[in-house]
Amino acid sequence: MAAVSAAIEYAAEGGLYNHMTEPLLLGAHMSIAGGVHTAIERGCSIKCTAIQMFVKNNMQWFARPLRRQEIRAFCDHVQRGDLLSIFAHANYLINLAAANPQFLANSIRALSEELTRADQLELPFLVLHPGAHLGAGEEAGLEKIVDSINRVFRKIPKVKARIALETTAGQGSCLGHRFEQISCVINNVCEPERLCVCLDTAHIFAAGYDIGSAAGIKRTFREFDRTIGLSRLAAIHLNDSKTARGSRVDRHQHIGKGQIGLDAFRFIMRDRRFSKIPKVLETPKGKELREDVINLKTLRGLL
Numbered sequence: 001m002a003a004v005s006a007a008i009e010y011a012a013e014g015g016l017y018n019h020m021t022e023p024l025l026l027g028a029h030m031s032i033a034g035g036v037h038t039a040i041e042r043g044c045s046i047k048c049t050a051i052q053m054f055v056k057n058n059m060q061w062f063a064r065p066l067r068r069q070e071i072r073a074f075c076d077h078v079q080r081g082d083l084l085s086i087f088a089h090a091n092y093l094i095n096l097a098a099a100n101p102q103f104l105a106n107s108i109r110a111l112s113e114e115l116t117r118a119d120q121l122e123l124p125f126l127v128l129h130p131g132a133h134l135g136a137g138e139e140a141g142l143e144k145i146v147d148s149i150n151r152v153f154r155k156i157p158k159v160k161a162r163i164a165l166e167t168t169a170g171q172g173s174c175l176g177h178r179f180e181q182i183s184c185v186i187n188n189v190c191e192p193e194r195l196c197v198c199l200d201t202a203h204i205f206a207a208g209y210d211i212g213s214a215a216g217i218k219r220t221f222r223e224f225d226r227t228i229g230l231s232r233l234a235a236i237h238l239n240d241s242k243t244a245r246g247s248r249v250d251r252h253q254h255i256g257k258g259q260i261g262l263d264a265f266r267f268i269m270r271d272r273r274f275s276k277i278p279k280v281l282e283t284p285k286g287k288e289l290r291e292d293v294i295n296l297k298t299l300r301g302l303l
């Protein structure tokens, strides 16, 4: 509780409140180069109140387990309380629908290990792209994903960190570009309470959802609620899209500089239903994080 009130105070000092005078849950994906605890420092250096991070090097399947000092450096970090929400993103190699047995075994092991790491760092969930069917077809792919998730959860019964299935752009044979595909996975796994959802604005736009207008984004969230349920929504990725609506090509762009336009972002920033949902950027940036600062300012300006 002390951590939470410290974070609220910090938010107040930075003017990091929304229009309903609730603390904002806004930030960006942060690098862990130099250790997991450095993500906290990077996020705080640009006044984030929420961040996303990887829990290990993103280019490798596996990593040595986290050392006790690393876990402590993260969980007991003096700035940990300044962030109201920290959550994880899984590495991109994982494909729960892989047909190749070695690939599938690696995916299940890697996901189990990353969920365990997220849990050790006291993170509530790990964002995951559902998987790519690689030609096997949508139905077979979804079945495989359900089976893989069941296997992962059976391997780590005590891990509390959930999987947040992310909506995808549907590039190649990637599944998760229709809300129905996400709800199909949730409805068919053995432990649905261990799943939640992360919505990415650039992905759903590229997947074909009309979020280019205030009416369109409203309709899209109504559809999300009807199909998946807003109670499952755990995080939002705020990215503009370089590519056109329906292109199914995943290219993130700075807020207001892409093809989505500002209406969708204004809607998300203002709607009371999302005030407690962490919102993070995944837009291109340099080491100095200057681009993040600009994008966050644009977003706050929409309140």
Ligand SMILES: [Zn+2]
Binding pocket: 089, 127, 129, 166
């Ligand atoms: Zn993602």
Ligand SMILES: [Zn+2]
Binding pocket: 166, 200, 237, 282
């Ligand atoms: Zn994303």
